[in-house]
Amino acid sequence: MTADFFWAPRPKPTRGPKPALTLDEIADAAIAVADAEGLAAVSMQRVAADLGYTKMSLYRYVPGKAELVAAMLERAMSTPPALPHGWRAALTTWAESMLTRLAGHPWALEVMALGGRPVGPTEVAWLESALAALPTGLTGAERMDVVATLAWHVRGTAAEAGTGETEFTASVGRILREHADRYPNVASAFADVASRGGADQAFHFGLNRFFDGVEAYLERV
Structure with a gap:
């Protein structure tokens, strides 16, 4: 593995045919x-x-x-998106964009988990983009932890998207028709969703509660 694959200057051949590929x-x-x-x-x-x-x-x-x-x-992954003003809006856009790109290429999650691969400028640019959007008042370690937690939330959501969550929900609904008394909390949650909606909002719910926590922490430091 060549660690500086993306960063070292590429030698230009002085003899022979020109490169036919990029x-x-x-x-x-x-x-x-x-x-x-x-x-x-x-x-x-x-x-x-x-x-x-x-x-x-x-x-x-x-x-x-x-x-x-x-x-x-x-x-x-391509280049990170342009971000709006305000750190919450900016990081929401950042997370939504990453989720969209991971959803388009499910194998990218597997690549991210691989060790022994060179890190390129695009990956570093995504990190730079998120760090630049963070509010002041956090230490360097805390800023890195915020971005890492945000990225984990995005990756977890992307991974769940490919596991048949809709099929699981439908299966649980069928089970509850005959066994609701055995699982009262599950039955109550499903009934509430059926009457008031709000299903399939875990990604943004998680984002907003995480941002709430960051805001609360900043008020204390």
């Missing part, structure tokens, strides 16, 4: 495979074949799979 083109081809078949289907050989090149020719641009998946994540 790193973005390679990453896009790999993303197409992962979106359709999952991250396990991505390999140097598969991506090279889809691009019409040999596996060995791809190594001219990407040293190995660790760098390839890192380049995929950089392309999939």
Whole structure:
């Protein structure tokens, strides 16, 4: 794994044919495979074949799979969005944008969990964006903790989105028709949702309660 893959200047060949591919083109081809078949289907050989090149020719641009998946994540996440004024609104936009991009590429969660991959400028830009939006009054460690907690909430929501939550809710509803007396708190919550609505708001509910906590903490320090 080349830790400075995204940061070291790339040598320009002085002899031979000009590069026929770009790193973005390679990453896009790999993303197409992962979106359709999952991250396990991505390999140097598969991506090279889809691009019409040999596996060995791809190594001219990407040293190995660790760098390839890192380049995929950089392309999939893209640049962070422009943020509105006000730290709560800004971080809400930041979190919503990250969730949207993760939802579009579910394999990105798996890449984020991988060790031994180079970190690129896009990942650092997302961190910079969130840190810049935070209110004053927090220490450096606290600022990092706020962003980490926010990112965990986004990733957790994105992970749950692919686990059949709607099917689970429907199944519990069917069970309650005959067994509500065994689960009175579940039955009460479901009945309240049925009468007043408010379902499927966990993402924003969590965001707002987290921000409430940050505000309360800032009032004490």
